Amino acid sequence: MPRWEPDGVERLQAAAFELFDEQGFEHTTVAEIAQRAGLTQRTFFNHFADKREVLFGLSSEFQQEIVREIAACADTLPPLDAVVRALQAAADTMFEERRAAVTRRHKIVDANPELQERELSKRAALTDAIAAALHARGLDPEIALLTAGAGMLVQQTAIQRWTQPAESRPLRELLSAALHSLRTTVS
Amino acid sequence: MPRWEPDGVERLQAAAFELFDEQGFEHTTVAEIAQRAGLTQRTFFNHFADKREVLFGLSSEFQQEIVREIAACADTLPPLDAVVRALQAAADTMFEERRAAVTRRHKIVDANPELQERELSKRAALTDAIAAALHARGLDPEIALLTAGAGMLVQQTAIQRWTQPAESRPLRELLSAALHSLRTTVS
Structure with missing residues (x-):
């Protein structure tokens, strides 16, 4: 599996932004972001160190x-x-x-x-x-x-x-x- | 005792700056600042909420x-x-x-x-x-x-x-x- 999947990054980012908007940054977990994107937490951590990095990556x-x-x-x-x-x-x-x-x-x-x-x-x-x-x-x-x-x-x-x-x-x-x-x- | 003692504030600040310089901000305690200034911790807390406030007050x-x-x-x-x-x-x-x-x-x-x-x-x-x-x-x-x-x-x-x-x-x-x-x- 290639480490760089632009599509995965985009999907995770879109899912994270939706959730941050809906329920606040503090109350959103990586598990929820991965689930919303239809990907695994492992895929999330392949791309981002933590949920903050989705915003500053x-x-x-x-x-x-x-x-x-x-x-x-x-x-x-x-x-x-x-x-x-x-x-x-x-x-x-x-x-x-x-x-x-x-x-x-x-x-x-x-x-x-x-x-x-x-x-x-x-x-x-x-x-x-x-x-x-x-x-x-x-x-x-x-x-x-x-x-x-x-x-x-x-x-x-x-x-x-x-x-x-x-x-x-x-x-x-x-x-x-x-x-x-x-x-x-x-x- | 008046709450505002310019002299006390100046002395505490000078003592704090000396200690931050000598041993670093992280390793300096309010007790040390008060002692160096020749004042009590109580006097320190009359003027500053914490040691950071000496810098940003x-x-x-x-x-x-x-x-x-x-x-x-x-x-x-x-x-x-x-x-x-x-x-x-x-x-x-x-x-x-x-x-x-x-x-x-x-x-x-x-x-x-x-x-x-x-x-x-x-x-x-x-x-x-x-x-x-x-x-x-x-x-x-x-x-x-x-x-x-x-x-x-x-x-x-x-x-x-x-x-x-x-x-x-x-x-x-x-x-x-x-x-x-x-x-x-x-x-």
């Missing part, structure tokens, strides 16, 4: 993608534009097709203080990784951290809008709009 | 000060300038005289993942409070959150610099410099 993949994209950007591109371009690349490959799942995930995380804390930690780690990638391109460490922080503001603003029911524009476009808003706000 | 006072200052700013002042002006007022009244203590506190928090998580939560709460204060001034909620996030970037950049041994400029001046750096970075 993609964050290291996201971070790697962003760092790779920043490194691949032309040196002539201003640093904040490089960051937003990397976020847009990840928006296309990792987010755009999963709008409903990401929206549901946000609701679940927002409803639970422990998950919120974990989200903040992941966000801080991503900020540091972006700053390191910018520093590797020759940017002064302080400016690198400031630019990374600005990029994360753009990402959060765009995701916040993208997960609103009334919003239909793609995340890529909302990232551009958020960058524009930040420029207006800060200028 | 000022954050709600800081938040109230910032929110009050933003509300007091002239309506004509651009929102981000209002936030930075509020941070400068708090820098003068709450930070400037406590440079050594704040620097030591930062080292302690940075060395402990649990304290870092708490720091991130407090920072998120402050961001939300600033955004609410800006929204109360009539700013659109999304722009209010973006402006609050930008203000927090300025604060973090300035504090980071201010707590470096080689840095001697006052925090107020470093806040202005950080705002200038952010403007250059984002433009």
Whole structure:
């Protein structure tokens, strides 16, 4: 049996999100998630270390993608534009097709203080990784951290809008709009 | 005996910071802090709920000060300038005289993942409070959150610099410099 079954991962994630929504994150067990997905607990643990990882499992993949994209950007591109371009690349490959799942995930995380804390930690780690990638391109460490922080503001603003029911524009476009808003706000 | 003894608070804090530095936050007890300060455990608990509060006890006072200052700013002042002006007022009244203590506190928090998580939560709460204060001034909620996030970037950049041994400029001046750096970075 191959370790990586995209279908299994998707089914487990969908089942977990449904249950977290219905009965809360705290009151949902791995056994219930596996049962709802029609899979075994063993399959669950082949893919996720615990139920929290269903919510945060993609964050290291996201971070790697962003760092790779920043490194691949032309040196002539201003640093904040490089960051937003990397976020847009990840928006296309990792987010755009999963709008409903990401929206549901946000609701679940927002409803639970422990998950919120974990989200903040992941966000801080991503900020540091972006700053390191910018520093590797020759940017002064302080400016690198400031630019990374600005990029994360753009990402959060765009995701916040993208997960609103009334919003239909793609995340890529909302990232551009958020960058524009930040420029207006800060200028 | 009055409940508020500034001298007692200062002594307990200084003793706690010394001990956290010497033997780590985890391995320090309230009994040791009180003993080092030459005070009783009862006095400690008159001022702080637990040893963590010695590090985070000022954050709600800081938040109230910032929110009050933003509300007091002239309506004509651009929102981000209002936030930075509020941070400068708090820098003068709450930070400037406590440079050594704040620097030591930062080292302690940075060395402990649990304290870092708490720091991130407090920072998120402050961001939300600033955004609410800006929204109360009539700013659109999304722009209010973006402006609050930008203000927090300025604060973090300035504090980071201010707590470096080689840095001697006052925090107020470093806040202005950080705002200038952010403007250059984002433009």
